[in-house]
Amino acid sequence: MTAQELQHKIEQAAQVIGKTWPLYSFVTANPLSGYEDRSFFEAVEQAGNALDAQVLPEAQVIRQAWEEGLIDSDEIKRLLREAGKTESPEHYLKTLEAHPAEEQLNVNHELDRLTVKWLSLFMDEGMAAWPMPFKEQGFYTAWRKLIKYDEDLKTKSKGAVPKSPEQALSFLLKDYNDAAQATLLERHLAALPGWAGFIKYRVENKSVWNAEYPVDLLAFLAVRLWMAHCLDIPLMPAAPTPKNHALLELKYLWLQAWEGTWQKRSFKKLEDSVQQSKQEKTVTPEAQLVFCLDSRSEVLRRHLEAHGNYETFGSAGSFGVPMNYRNLDNGLINKSMPAMAPSKYLIHEEVIPNQEQGAQAYKTEGKRIKFYTYFLKRMKNILPSAFGYVEGSGFYYGFFMLMRLFNPVAADRMQLQHKTGGESVYEPHIHAIGDLDGSAGEIAFEEQATIVKNAFDSCGWRQFAPLVVFTGHASHSANNPYASSLDCGACAGNPGKRNARILARMANAPEVREILRDTHGITVPEDTIFIAGEHTTSTDNVELFDSAVPESHQAILQSLKKVLVDVKHSMTKERLNEGDDAASLAKIKATSWSESRPEWGLSKHAGYIIGPRSLTKNNEFSDWFSSSYDWKIDNDGAILAGLMQGPLVVCQWINNHYYFSTVDNDKFGAGSKITHNITGKYGVMQGNGSDLKVGLPLQSLMKTDDKVFHNPLRLSTVIQAPKDHITKVLANAPALKTVIDNGWIHLFVMDPEHDNVIEQYRPEATWAKAV
Amino acid sequence: MNSKNPRPGALFKTVSAFLWLMFLLSIGFIIAYYPEAPDWNWHGLFRINGLSLIIWATVTFFSAAVTTFASKYLIGFRYYKRFLALSIGFTMSVSLLVFADHIVLLLLAWLGMGFFMARLIGVNTQWGEAREAAKYCQRHFLTGSLFLTTGMLLLAFSANQFTLTGLTQHFSELPFYILLISALCIIVAAAIQSAMFPFHRWLLSAMTSPTPASALMHAGFVNGAGILLTLLAPLFFQSKTMTLLIIIGGVTAIVAQFAKLIQVNVKQKLGCSTTAQMAFMIMQCGLGFFNAAVVHLILHGFYKAYLFLSSGEEIEHKPPKKNKPHINAIQMVLVLIFGVLGALFFAWITGKGLKLDGGIFLTLIVAITVGQATHNIVKRQELTYLKKLVITPVVFFISIGLYALLYNGSTVFMAGLPMIDNPEPLSVLQIAFGVIFLAGFFIMKLGIYERIPWLYVRLVNDSQPYKKTVLRYKKSSK
Secondary structure: OOHHHHHHHHHHHHHHOOOOOOHHHOOOOOOOHHHOOOOHHHHHHHHHHHHOOOOOOOHHHHHHHHHOOOOOHHHHHHHHHHOOOOOOHHHHHHHHHOOOOEEEEOOOHHHHHHHHHHHHHHHOOOOOOOOOOOHHHOHHHHHHHHHOOOOOOOOHHHOOOOOOHHHHHHHHHOOOOHHHHHHHHHHHHHHOHHHHHHHHHHHHOOOHHHHHOOOOHHHHHHHHHHHHHHHOOOOOOOOOOOOOHHHHHHHHHHHHHHHHHHHHHHHHHHHHHHHHHOOOOOOOOOEEEEEEOOHHHHHHHHHHHHHOOEEEEEEOOOOOOOEEEEOOOOOOEEEOOOOOOOOOEEEEEEEOOOOHHHHHHHHHHHHHHHHHHHHHHHHHHOOOHHHHHHHHHHHHHHHHHHHHHHOHHHHHHOOOOOOOOOOOOEEEEEEEOOOOOOOOOOOOHHHHHHHHHHHHHHOOOOOOOOEEEEEEEEOOOOOOOOHHHHOEHHHOOEOOHHHHHHHHHHHHOHHHHHHHHHHHOOOOOOOOEEEEEEEEOOOOEEEEEOOOOOHHHHHHHHHHHHHHHHHHHHHHHHHHOOOOOHHHHHHHHHHOOOOOOOOOOOOOOOEEEEOOHHHOOOOOOOOEEEEOOOHHHOOOOHHHHHHHHOHHHHHHHHHHHHHHHHHOOOOOOOOOHHHEEEEOOOEEEEOOOOOOOOOOOHHHHEOOOOOEOOOOOOEEEEEEOOHHHHHHHHHHOHHHHHHHHOOOEEEEEEEHHHOOEEEEEEHHHEEEEOO | OOOOOOOOOHHHHHHHHHHHHHHHHHHHHHHHHOOOOOOEEEOOOEEEOHHHHHHHHHHHHHHHHHHHHHHHHOOOOOOHHHHHHHHHHHHHHHHHHHHEOEHHHHHHHHHHHHHHHHHHHOOOOOOHHHHHHHHHHHHHHHHHHHHHHHHHHHHHHHHOOOEHHHHHHHHHHOOHHHHHHHHHHHHHHHHHHOOOOOOOHHHHOOOOOOHHHHHHHHHOHHHHHHHHHHHOHHHHHHOOOHHHHHHHHHHHHHHHHHHHHHOOEHHHHHHHHHHHHHHHHHHHHHOOEHHHHHHHHHHHHHHHHHHHHOHHHOOOOOOOOOOOOOOOHHHHHHHHHHHHHHHHHHHHHHOOOOOOEOHHHHHHHHHHHHHHHHHHHHOOOOOOHHHHHHHHHHHHHHHHHHHHHHHHHHHHHOOOOOOOEOOOEOOHHHHHHHHHHHHHHHHHHHOHHHHOHHHHHHHHHHOOOOHHHOOOEEEEOO
16 A cells, blocks of 8 residues: 555545634534535434434424424424324324433543543643653654553554554555455544544644644554554444434434424515515615624624614625734734635734834733733742742632622733734734735735725625724633634634724725726725724624724714614613613623623524525514625626625534534534533543544533524525526536535525515525425 | 523522621631630530631632532533532531531541532533542542541540540550551541542542532642641651651652643643642641641632633643743842742741741742742843832732731631641751752753653653543444
8 A cells, every 4th residue: 555545545534524623713614524425314324323423403402492382383294294104293203202312331442542642642732831752753753752651551562663654554454455444544533533633624724733743644543553453452443333214314304394494484584574675765874884694793783773874784704805814912823714715815913104102002011911921820830839839829819719700890801911902003914825924015906906896796785885894793701712613703713803904994095996996897985984893792892993083984983883882782682681781791791700601602593694684674583694695786696606605605614513513512512611621722622531522512502401592403595686696606616506405505595586486496406485 | 591691590699698608707707806716615526716717718718609600600500409519518528527526527527528529520420431530539538538537536446535626635645556557547548638649540530520619629628638637737746757748748749740741631730730739738737837738728729729710711822832031140140039038038927947947948949939930020021120120029028928917817826726836847858858849940940851751651641530531431322
């Protein structure tokens, strides 16, 4: 077997596992992305068997939905009948309930334990003050040089450990034929999918840690298999017991009935809203605000529109800027756009002319924070000053503990952090992706104008108000390893304000506007100014980065700010289902260290609408994502193609992630936060040690250990556009078409040329009247 | 329940309010009686003295803080109420320990602490690894109880005294071998409770407990050893086992502090740190400063409870390379000056280290700490030299001052207890450990250890959780 063949086999086998993202920039990806070429049911059955995971809602989740009336009785009866099942729904629910999950002994317990022991030591990203020796030589070599001292494992009996992972694997796999090798590799990767998935992340996303300390799946498998060899256990893991096919089919019927019920009820609401909007007259808005398509924006948009003459748009929270961002504080570069596409630009923060003093103050503050952090860490580590340190500092910890218990808001202000984000003294500059030090200068105005034009297009936007706000979003929570899972999903788990700021700066540039007018035929009035803002989703506070707003716009700005405060109050009342103190309750939730559910994130989402705001303006759609789109300005369907291949896929990833994290929270989620143990600064394990957790924690999805909050349903997407447009987009996007044809997304069209009737997409581009 | 904003249960809130009330009450008592602690005894069953009030204030503080935290943090947990019940059980056991005079009550309290703590570790009974961890820890705690019972009953029957008050007055009448055997048994019980090497593994296998229970464990349960040793202080003088305490503590302190450096999981890292800190506490006992040990366990409790409760804050994107600035001559001089000044201030304000006794050792620790802190301050470029020269003494003055306040205060308040502030004369062993600690300090500062791979693997294996508590089970759906 050549090295290439081996590499190829491993790549194939790795389809069985997803990617585990680090928690400092959490991405809600589809854990079953390697299965998207199969129909949803086929995929979940295969993955369920390979990973020994639950892949469809379990009986008690269905029971809860059934009892809460979320599954229409006629709907499930119809589906059961069509499947030739003649008993009552209750009967089949009982059948499911009669087969609960069971705890079993892990036969490869010792091998799994040793694999995690060595991997977690190697993968550490700065938790340990004494890192693993020989780490810089890569995982396999470091392990090989240390394993001889490990009394847990007798390696001597098997002779010298081979010098390279290729040699080790070739030697161990020589007695297996090709098919058996594939199965064997697959099963070993599926044994610890979280850890293997993190290796996949480090390699494929070119983590800076992997550049210094390389590890890949080849090394992982070589180490694991050699240890299995030394433990004298069979190299070929036993096949997991296949899931009961009939039970899976039954669960799938229930899932479809649940989805069908949601669609029927939500489409009714949508049709009502569309009816009402026909009678409305349009007024020129005082200001326009663009939000992320995130379902959390819907509430804000609705309240904002109710409070004043404002027009709102929904867009992907990265605002169409395919960029990486260099962090001002530590110089690290993060992706700030949907994780599946490549970035094209790199954003540097530069001091705004005449703001050198403010920037200096910001820098000094940053240095002070760094110093204290370093100081506290060093003192705890060194023998014997750790003992003296505890005695000298115990009182401060006691005091701060009381503060955080009884006044979390004040304690939050005392944390080591910047008081402001530096937005008033720094401005973002856009460079080509390779321009790491920013020496090549910003990209040309023509290119900037194209980015801005695309952003306008994707919102179906041609009339500009005097004040336009691009509003990114981020969350604020305390003591929360999953904080970044509440940030903007379209920005790869980062705050969206960075994208909003660069877009606003480009759109304000006179040179860009000139090109927009001359080349693209888009006229931005001279008195229109663009600014950025940030919606904090846990408090519903909206901050506007308004330092550059001229006197002429102050009146509009100030009244908008006032309205935003009112909106915060009315919105938190709705979001928390609380009284007048809702806004301060939200503030406490966002700062309290004992709050395991600072906000519900995207839980409960189930739909995605692509169409103008007028469609959804007259009802509540807080369980929908929403992208503004006007088919009338999209003659060739190019804008729609962009939306379907960008935001729609982001929404599908989010949706699948929420779905699988809910149906098997241990395997695809992260289990309960209350027993989390953070490892290596990037991830969590349960208890004393476990597989690395890949998804959202229980507290993000469930009301209690037994009751779900998020309804695990596949995304139902409604697009208002002529059917031909959609068919054409799909014809040119085979990957997307596969995903839709295979039932990972439910696609519906609301055809404006046919009375806005909602019809469901079927494979081979036929359409059927929606339920 | 308002599922959009779930709130703590009423029972939980009532209990934590009650615990806060108890805490305030005990603080009130202490203030009212200070400096003369009461010495009440009820039929030889219960007693209240300076130590019991101080420890009770500590225990109620941590229980109250942890239940307040958990009331919100554990919302939706299947065993929400069970957690509360077990925490109350634990708190009551510790309360019984500090108020017990009759040794049967004391033994019951010890057993109860272990019983409730083991159940908190395994509170999630549907989780196989948690059940294994609970079993494993319970085995340790039962063994500890067994040793304690043996030691105590041996003393009690030999002296025919069944109260602590009676017993501590009659040690001198007992034959030496009885004293020695009892003391050894009791030291083993203490060493298990505070996870001393080689009994440390239970603590590193106990992370299956919900985070607030860990806070209670590391700020409450492990302190049992300090309390026990203090209650029986005269026994260790008369059985000549003070040296043994220094050795157990000293060795564990060094091993655990090194083991902490290699940990990659936050909770195991905190676990190693707790073992090291408890080791230092036992060392303080061995030096004759039982009062200092009591103060240490309180302050360590604040520190460790805080770090556990905030252990969700360890996610961070760090760059891979770190630069280690080296120390220069001016910095070295400053380190020395401030180290000596800090030590002198400490010695003057606490009275420790003025005579040729074990206090010198503790003063040395202060000198090193201050020196280390000075180094950390002066070597960073973020601050100007002027700021460094101002900040450094201010920080030390306040920190040492606060420590001294608690130390002197509790020493006065516990004055009624026999031999708890009775420094051992300076010995060769103490000097040896002093030298080892100093050497350890320089080894750590210079990073020499990083070049010893076998030591690394050894420490890794010695700090692994018990096998059956990791990846032992899996859940399989149908």
